[in-house]
Amino acid sequence: MNMSVNIAGVEWKNPVTTASGTFGSGREFADFFDISELGAITTKGVSSKPWEGNPVPRIAETSSGVLNSIGLQNGGVDRFIEKDLAYLKTVDTNVIVNVCGHTVPEYLEVVEKLSDEEAVDMLEINVSCPNISEGGMAFGTTTEGITEITKAVKEKSKKPVILKLSPNVADISEIGKAAEAAGADALSMVNTFLATFIDIRSRKFFLANKTGGLSGPAIKPIAVRMVYETAKAVDIPIIAMGGIMSGAEAVEFMLAGASAVAVGVANFRYPKVTRQVIREIGEYMEEQGFEDVSEITKGLIE
């Protein structure tokens, strides 16, 4: 049975990675299990300069979902290379670094610095964070925006480039097609859904930032539909995410057309969940008599 996948020229030992922002740089989870078992580790967002993030409260729980408004807090790319990447070098798996910025030059500064790092295998360009005021989602919600950022990043990057798409658009497959046309090597989708939560007793917004991004099983059926529509529209591989809590949801996204999957807030509920997802995908393949994991991606019967 072969569980390995090739995403834009990078060989993954299995199709499972982590969703940016839910796994740090892996260290906190390495306390629980051998994180080199993952197909890839996708890090939290990294910007050119340190970002303080948003005021607290930054997180709220809703039924089958989590609303977050972290605001991409991070210590900046230089610190990331020095601390996080130095650690990730010791982990025998692929490293996907999530790149964020307010402006094109800010994105490019991070891309150029990370392009020179051997330990970085792929770059995921975050054009879909709903929690920062400029940049972020702005590039990911129009075909013009995604074309501009993708072209600029592709010109500078020496690593394969994944564009992380926002679901907060009228037709996500159009954005995916524009990214592909501009040179994207892969897509990851979906980022969180812009949402909010009002505390009825205080009559105030629960999150200090008023709005946040919704993720978790609550959004899974919408994410699956979006992956299905986009997979039909593009030829580049898709890394799918949105409410994967076990192998079943991972398989569902792959049947919708994804080549790989990312596990997000499920890491908060069960720190060893990614290992469980990998095992359960294997069990599913056995059950269906599949020899190669790509058979799931091609396996939807319409």
Add this chain to the structure above:
Amino acid sequence: MDAISLLGSQKDCFSAIIKRNEPIAENIFEMWIEAPVIAMSAYCGQFVNIYLRNQAKILPRPFAICSIDHSKGWIRVVYRVGKHGTGTREITYMYPGTRVNITGPHGTTFPMSHKKCLLIGGGVGIPPLLQLAVSLVDVFGKRPDIVLGYRNDDTFLVDEFEELGTVHIATEDGSRGIKGTVMDAIAQNRVGAEIIYACGPVPMLKAVKEYALEKDLTAYISLEARMGCGLGACLSCVCKTSEVNKGTGVKNARVCKEGPVFEVREVEL
């Protein structure tokens, strides 16, 4: 524990047995959990994450460890059930004999000191100080001064604190101890100290900070925060720090990782 854990992973997810779970005051419950590995490795000030059975509630609930029974391998948490609580109510229905998923211990510990210690607790900030008092008595054989603030005479854990140190009580309505705040109780009882440990609501911690700065005392405070993962990954539970934090690289710190215990000068309240 699985093989990887035995090979050197420091933490694990445990399915622990609930031994007791009952009210000890109005809307305050204590729960004893049989979790030998956590009991063995935990220190005062640390917390555990408890995972709810309800699949619709994804985030763990963090609880400070109130006390540890090393001989039985049990830990105790004391928690308040909010009137409109979404989750803690479910925890009150976790019956003895059933299992609960739990991780820990997480976070920093109260640094122990041989100096003259003053413990200040307010409301549900009181329980984490109990194991500290136990440890101080065990290690240094000295009874600390303990000042506890409650809303009214519906107090909890007082008897246990009285076995460990000199207890002064303040209540908002004056129905037990002095009427006023913990700071009023310190002033009225002329409680002296060389080092302070405090846990409670933010206004109380602000008063403690002011007092510690004025008297030039070291003070360790344990912060509460709305957490996501409770493991240090999601950056939800940060507090503002006076300097760039080593763990985050910016001027804030993760309460679940660099905290919950901070020296009062490190953080902005």
